[in-house]
Structure formats: C-alpha cells, structure tokens
Amino acid sequence: MTILELRRLKKYFATQKAVDDISLTIEQGQIFGLLGPNGAGKTTLIRMITGIFYPDEGDIIFDGKKFDPVSDIGRIGYMPEERGLYKKMKIGEQTLYLAQLKGMSRSEAMKKIKEWFIKFDMYSWWNKKVEDLSKGMSQKLQFVTTVLHEPRLVILDEPFSGLDPVNTNLIKDEIYNLARRGSTIIFSTHRMEQVEEICDHIVLVNKGQKILDGTVKNVKQEFKENIFSIGADNVPSDGAAPYDLISTTGHQSIVRMKEGKQPNDVLHYLLNRNVSIHSFNEILPSLNDIFIKLVEGTPASRQFQKVTA
Amino acid sequence: MKKILLIIKREYLTRVRKKTFIISTILFPLLYLGLIFGMAYLGDKGKARLNVAVIDMSGYFDKGKLERENQRDSSSILTLVNMSADSLNRSFKEMGYDGFIVIPEQVDWKKGISALSLKADRTLSMGSASQVEAKLNIIWSELKNVNLGLDDEKREILETSKVTVHPTNINDESADSGVASTIGYVAGFLIYFILLIYGSQVMMGVMEEKTNRIAEVIVSSVKPFQLMLGKIIGIGLVALTQFFLWIAFVFIVYNITVASGNAGGMTQMVGSVQETFASINIPLILFCFIFYFLGGFFFYASLYAAIGSAVNEDMREAQSLSFPVTMLVIFSIALMSVAINDPTGPVAVWGSIIPFSSPIVMMARIPFGVPGTVPWWELGLSMALLVGGFIFSVWLSGKIYRTGILMYGKKPSWKEMIKWAFR
Numbered sequence: 001m002t003i004l005e006l007r008r009l010k011k012y013f014a015t016q017k018a019v020d021d022i023s024l025t026i027e028q029g030q031i032f033g034l035l036g037p038n039g040a041g042k043t044t045l046i047r048m049i050t051g052i053f054y055p056d057e058g059d060i061i062f063d064g065k066k067f068d069p070v071s072d073i074g075r076i077g078y079m080p081e082e083r084g085l086y087k088k089m090k091i092g093e094q095t096l097y098l099a100q101l102k103g104m105s106r107s108e109a110m111k112k113i114k115e116w117f118i119k120f121d122m123y124s125w126w127n128k129k130v131e132d133l134s135k136g137m138s139q140k141l142q143f144v145t146t147v148l149h150e151p152r153l154v155i156l157d158e159p160f161s162g163l164d165p166v167n168t169n170l171i172k173d174e175i176y177n178l179a180r181r182g183s184t185i186i187f188s189t190h191r192m193e194q195v196e197e198i199c200d201h202i203v204l205v206n207k208g209q210k211i212l213d214g215t216v217k218n219v220k221q222e223f224k225e226n227i228f229s230i231g232a233d234n235v236p237s238d239g240a241a242p243y244d245l246i247s248t249t250g251h252q253s254i255v256r257m258k259e260g261k262q263p264n265d266v267l268h269y270l271l272n273r274n275v276s277i278h279s280f281n282e283i284l285p286s287l288n289d290i291f292i293k294l295v296e297g298t299p300a301s302r303q304f305q306k307v308t309a
Numbered sequence: 310m311k312k313i314l315l316i317i318k319r320e321y322l323t324r325v326r327k328k329t330f331i332i333s334t335i336l337f338p339l340l341y342l343g344l345i346f347g348m349a350y351l352g353d354k355g356k357a358r359l360n361v362a363v364i365d366m367s368g369y370f371d372k373g374k375l376e377r378e379n380q381r382d383s384s385s386i387l388t389l390v391n392m393s394a395d396s397l398n399r400s401f402k403e404m405g406y407d408g409f410i411v412i413p414e415q416v417d418w419k420k421g422i423s424a425l426s427l428k429a430d431r432t433l434s435m436g437s438a439s440q441v442e443a444k445l446n447i448i449w450s451e452l453k454n455v456n457l458g459l460d461d462e463k464r465e466i467l468e469t470s471k472v473t474v475h476p477t478n479i480n481d482e483s484a485d486s487g488v489a490s491t492i493g494y495v496a497g498f499l500i501y502f503i504l505l506i507y508g509s510q511v512m513m514g515v516m517e518e519k520t521n522r523i524a525e526v527i528v529s530s531v532k533p534f535q536l537m538l539g540k541i542i543g544i545g546l547v548a549l550t551q552f553f554l555w556i557a558f559v560f561i562v563y564n565i566t567v568a569s570g571n572a573g574g575m576t577q578m579v580g581s582v583q584e585t586f587a588s589i590n591i592p593l594i595l596f597c598f599i600f601y602f603l604g605g606f607f608f609y610a611s612l613y614a615a616i617g618s619a620v621n622e623d624m625r626e627a628q629s630l631s632f633p634v635t636m637l638v639i640f641s642i643a644l645m646s647v648a649i650n651d652p653t654g655p656v657a658v659w660g661s662i663i664p665f666s667s668p669i670v671m672m673a674r675i676p677f678g679v680p681g682t683v684p685w686w687e688l689g690l691s692m693a694l695l696v697g698g699f700i701f702s703v704w705l706s707g708k709i710y711r712t713g714i715l716m717y718g719k720k721p722s723w724k725e726m727i728k729w730a731f732r
Binding site: 047050051052069070073074076078079080082083084085086087088089097098100101102103142145 | 517522523525717
C-alpha cells in the first residue's frame, strides 16, 4: 500500500530551484532513505511533506488522499535537522505540550509519555529542565516527542547525530519497531553506512532533482563493476586471464572481470592452473561509493542562479 | 483553534510563574512611588539653608523685623551686620555667611529696590535667591502698608480681590483640564511602557524559539501564524494581568487608608483622589484604556514578532532592526505632550486617528471628555482604524514571520522582509 506519493513537485526560491520536478512513491512500512549532498533540496522537500511549505507545483498524495496540512499534520512526526526544545521548560511539561500540539488529549498523552519514559529510562527527568540534559539525552527526548503520537509517517533528519553507539542502537531498534507496527519512516542522512544498514529503499537527490531511485539491493547491483576478491596464494595475471588484476595484498587479490566473462570462467581458469582458492566473492560497491560517483563532478556546492518561473 | 489556546496557555503560564514577573509587578509601583517621593525629597534637600549677611544703609530693615521673618521661615537666615561692604566682602566667608546683600542708602519706599545683588563666592541657585527675595519683600510690604496708612481690613481687600480665569468646556463641564491632563499623561505613559516592555518581550520570545531551534518542530504541528498569534495573545494577557494587579493594589491601599481613617496627609490625599475620580468618567476611560492598550499592543507586538523572526541570536541585529518601530512609539509620546497642551488641535486630532500613534495620543485626550473634547465620530474612527491597523500589521507580520522563523544566516534588510510579506 502506498502511503505517500509525490507527483512532479516543484518549489522555487528567488535564487534556487530548491526542488525541481521530483516524483516518488513510498510504501507503507518502508524505511525510506532520502539522500543527497548538502543543499540538494532535501530539507525543502521534507518541509513540503510536513506542510511547512506549500509546493509551487505538483501534488502530494498522503494515505490515498490529497495532502491537507491542517488535518494530516497530526499523523506525521517530524524531527528536523535544526532541532531543539524550550531550554527553560520542564521536560515532562514540555513533552506533554508538544504531544497536545499534535492533537492528543491530555490523558492519552500522559499515558504514552509514561510508557516511553519508562522504556527509555527517563522517568527521573520529569521535573528537570532541558538545559540540564546532555546532548545525547536531549536527542533521545527529541525522538520521543517525535514519535509519541504514533504517527503514520515519521520523518527523521539526521537522527543519530550526537548519539553514542549505545543510544544509536536504542533509537535504531525503535525505528525498526515503528516500521514493524506499520509506520513508514523517511530517513534523511549523509551517513551512508547507516542507510545501507537500515533502509529498504533509497532516493538520491541532487540539485533539486532525483538522480537515483530503488531498493538498496538493486541499486548496488546496478552500480556493480564486476569486481571480485580472490583469496589465494598466488593469483596469476597474464593476457589469457578472464580478468584484470587490480591489486594484491598478502593472500588477497582484487580483480575486475573482463567484458562478457562470468565468475565461473575465473574459477575454471584458476583451477586449471592449480591455484588453491580459499575464498572468492563479489565486491559490490558501497552506497558511499555510489553516492560519491553520482554526485562527484557536479560542483561541490550549489551555485546561485536566477530563477525565472 | 484548540492549538492556539494551548500556545496561549503555555506563553502565559511560563511567564506569570517566573520570579521576574512577580518581582516586577511588586517593584514597579514601589519604584514609581519611590521616584515621585524621592524626587520631592531630594528637591527639598537640595535647597541649602542660606546664611546671608545684610548691610542696611537705608535704615528700613531692622534687626527685629529680620529676626521675626527668620523665625517664620527658616529656609534661609538673614542677619543684620554693621560693617562696611568692603570688609564684609573680604571676611564673610570666615564669619560663616554664604553671601551678603548690601542695601544702598538711597532708597525710596515708593519705588522699591530693584536689582539688589546677593553676593557670594559661588553661584547660588535662582531658587535660593528667591527665598531671600520673598523674605525681604514681606518686610517691604509691611513698610509700604504702614507708610500708606493701610490697616488690616484694607490690606485684606487688596490681597483677595483678584480675577481668575479657568477653562471650562461647555459640552462637558466635569472635564477639568488639570485633572484630565494628569490622567492623560499617566494613561499615555502607561501604554508607552507596556508597548515597549511587552513588545520587546514578544521579540525576545520569538528569538528564543529561533535560537533554541524549536521553531521548525513547532511549525510542523501548528501553522506559523497560529504560533505567532498565540505568543502575542499570551504575552498580552500577561501585561493585562500585571495591569489589573496594579489596579487591585491601588484599590486595596485606598480602602485600607479609608478604613483606618488615617488622619493627616493621607486622608487629604485620599479625599482629593476621591474628588478627582468623581469628576471624570471612569468606566469610559477604563474601557478605552483597555481597548487602546490591546489594539496598540497587537499593532506593535506583531511588528516586533516579525523582527524577532528575521534576526538570529545577535541582540544587536535585533536592536538595529527594531529601531524604526521603537522610534514610532517614542514619536507618539512626543505627539502626546502636544496633544495634552492642546487637546483639540490638529496634531491631537490626527495623532489620535492614525493607528500607529492613536493608542497613546487618544488615551491622553479621552480624559478631557467624550464627547466634549473628543467627538464620538473621532473616537469611533480612531477605534475602527486601530482595529484595521492591527489586523493589517498582524497579517503583514505573519507573512514575514512565516519565512523568517525558518531562515538562518544573514540578517535580512527591511527591503527583503517587505519582499517576504508581499510575495
């Protein structure tokens, strides 16, 4: 089931085509990675999905209907990259306030807050102020305030920045839990290893346009360069070999397959030469490599341009 | 709507519960009273008691007369000395005098003595010189009375028969201009203080949301306009609460003094306050005060909110950007003093109709009487324009606020902000 569909979304600012004709579809229960270099238009895109900006053109379809910020906002949880809380306000009170702003009733909110505070071991914080918390603690609190109202769609922009590995895992587990219970998660980050680990589906945005869309698995297949790692004592390299040797370190060699050759051809060739093989596997490109490959060559930062629209 | 109420509640409660609110509510009236009494006290204290030597060569002033006057009024002491002017000039300091007066020989009681000089080794204030002058004048008057053969009866006739002129408005005789201008000043200044203090509170509140980076979290739950309006209304209610606490404070003090029947100065003061209040239309003034206070507050607070949304952490940016708005408030106070001197003049009329100055200027005019000084149509027009004015400024600020609150980085100019508003 499709939870969110963007159709030809456009948003132009005075000097930037922040989002220039982006369409995408997100299925319910997916963990969706929204990737892109700085200034690619991710935040603008997210702000349109959360009803903060109106698109100049295009439609947002949320849960089968045209997105209506006033009524649908309560079913979205958004943790922006530029986030924070009222420093001088008590934590319990503040969480309650934010939950009520999302449309929860007081008693319902109280119940949920207690559950989460017990789960995250934050109960003793209730009467403390945010300024008393460490960065990691306030990050946890921020996550709780984002998902407290059980949103159908959760948007997390760099959710792990400033968290130690233990707390990162805690939040990661909760993200999986949310997805299992039917929430959809849009996850925006620059940390590709996290995307590889968590996301099902990714979209790469650059200069306001979508340049890549697919599941993590398919994307990696699509960008593979037929590179294999061979564990053997001595990997021969002559003109007859069905591969080019790239490098050898110890007993490990990296080779690139020649055009039209299959992995089996390599094994045949090596076995025929009595090479003893103890490992053979394909090296798929990391998302990091793909990201850099796609974004490289375009200027590192966006240039200002005159927009006539 | 429910969300706005939540925001109002938060803004109100967090402020009212702060210690600074409680302290400022108590301290402001005390400071105000302290300022008034302190100034009077210092003014009194500032007048030094002058010790003046008098050389009388005319023979009109004798020791007895001077002594009698010294006893009646001890703010300065005049002592008759029998020395030459030259030697006194050299030694008055050592003899313990602050200065001396030489009354020349050739004096005619019919013509008086003009331009006597009170010589001293430092500059004496006009005030202390006039005390000495008054004393000598009393003695001089007696001298005239005796020489003219005036008895007490004739003298009384001379003193009491005078013509006085008092401005009276035929439409509204109760509007005493003295009382009215006092109330006008107080009301105008109160609105002025509230606009500046609470206006900048709104600005700081918006800046706080921006620097704490909570703005984007909140506007993903409510519309920016709701957030801005909730903040303005919440802070406006805080100001109103403070104002009512002051009224209650005055009321309680008043009742206590009446109940205890405190004799002396206090009852006199209470009595005169009672008289004053009987002569003006309290319900109308109070109603107008609250109306203009709220109208003016909405008008200016929304502008301050827009400015707060546009700047970053830097207080100096906020100050330079809010300067024009603050100038409007200060300019209104300047218009107010003109309006109080001439409450029906063109400055007063226009100042009380144009929205940016009307909260202060109209409040200064209303105590002079409605419809006597301020015709109903002027009041109506002024109120309608103020409502229109604040709706416009709230709308305009809402547009600037919406863009500004999510912008980080460079401080925008007024030109850019106007562009945000009309995009």
